[in-house]
Amino acid sequence: MELLFLGTSAGTPTKSRNVTGLALRKVDAKPWILVDCGEATQHRILRAPISLHRLQAICITHLHGDHCYGLPGLLASASLMGRTAPLTIIGPKELPEWVRITLQLTQVTLGYELDFIDVASLTAPVALDDFLVSTIPLSHRVACFAYQFVETYVLRKLDKAKLLADGIESGEVWGQLLRGETATFPDGRIINSESSREAYLLPTRPPHTVIIAGDNDNPALLAHSAQSAQLLVHEATYTQDIADKVGAEAQHSSAKMIAEFAQAVALPNLILTHFSPRYRNGGKGHTIHEIEQEARQHYGGTLFLAQDLALYYLDNSGKLSKRDARG
């Protein structure tokens, strides 16, 4: 799986961080899913190796402006660029009416259909793109959710012993089986169905699970889901000292809170995001390094502080690494 951050700032954008948006896709795949759509998400997409034509679904965690104000512009631009494929949007039930009002006010007729799913109605996982998607309710000032993505496609490997036992030597046929293409065996058999192909394939590993959380002041709500997750993306809006000053009514997590949680559930990989604009990349005043230092004090797993347009890659072994994705 690959995660590409389109925005990592809380509330307002900064010169280096946009408000929230995150692209998720199977490694090197063209189709992708967008989680949250703050203002200027479409501007970030212009600088990323992803296309609005291949966007499969949008999942909105909650209806604060820094998570959804970019939606009308993104939808209108996709239409102006010629998109015709239907688009699924999962979000709070008030969302479709606002989108409808906004598009109508500005005389936008989309050239494609929108399929809305009320996030609160998602009691069973739904298949989106290459993932099974389910939700976890969070604790914030408004109804807010985490989205859990489980791979439905896992790379397969050839059952070489069975192939050789059946007299099928290494060659073009092996590649065709792996790629899901029609293969003709030496004995004339034509393998062109999923079931006939499956007989010569072995599963490589259990599917990976990634949780992408919205704003939340109670990480423990993710305790059950996180046990099966390779990666959690969670807000760390403040360091603990600032969180204490701001007060509990903001209902955000500190770096300490989420790091302690991740440590307690033995989460292998954690990406923090949604940083208060007061934390700068350097210079005077608060810096983003304070959040990183605080998190590392309490969490020993693989930790990244998300950067805009950075690509994070979860490999087959479940190891997370960072790549540059600037388009």
Added chain:
Amino acid sequence: MELLFLGTSAGTPTKSRNVTGLALRKVDAKPWILVDCGEATQHRILRAPISLHRLQAICITHLHGDHCYGLPGLLASASLMGRTAPLTIIGPKELPEWVRITLQLTQVTLGYELDFIDVASLTAPVALDDFLVSTIPLSHRVACFAYQFVETYVLRKLDKAKLLADGIESGEVWGQLLRGETATFPDGRIINSESSREAYLLPTRPPHTVIIAGDNDNPALLAHSAQSAQLLVHEATYTQDIADKVGAEAQHSSAKMIAEFAQAVALPNLILTHFSPRYRNGGKGHTIHEIEQEARQHYGGTLFLAQDLALYYLDNSGKLSKRDARG
């Protein structure tokens, strides 16, 4: 007067051009007025030498998304940054309800008042910041307006002959009079009222007029207003060949149309903006130079093709020049 372009692309943003937004202010002044507010206008402001705290008014030309989708985010950010001063918004009558619905949906309570003015009700000029503002109806797919700004503040010069005749020699007192500060004359008179100061000042020039037009396929609608204007900012979405291909129903101007108009009314300064994203700054395909070449064929005055974050300066003599404003 100074004009700072925050977006110069039509319909969708590109890597180098945002959708429409334009800041207007008295030269070197802190207060400013925003004309149109496409998505990510607030992001452009982060890179410009202007502050949301000093924004005096927003004028929306029409309700297409590329001219107004940035409004909710900008208003919310101004509040998050602590703005308390009331803000005037002039725009189509449907605008305040959409802003209200959007802010309510996303639980934004602004820390300042919004004063809405229905653009269609503006039958007489209103004073905004350092300008008298009036409107001119245009021709587009939806109700659309041009905003005309006339300076109410014009730099004054000292009546040196009168000062010398009254025995007041050149010195600190002269500067105090010019700056509107309290001045004490050699004979003991204290000059601290506008009327006593006025006796020693001369007006320098008639006020300048700038017209900033929204989308429009009929430049002749501006014929009367343009006669007294030093500068017109107008869309040139296409070159004529592309305009012909796109068809009249888009209701935009070509470079040829607006250049011919500006030539016919002997307009001294013209800035073109709102370019179709198909016109790139260079490389293969259509380039922005095609628009410039077409305009120059038909217009002999001072011409600029607007660039994002470029500052255009109309000096006291009415001469327009370009400055770099990147913050």
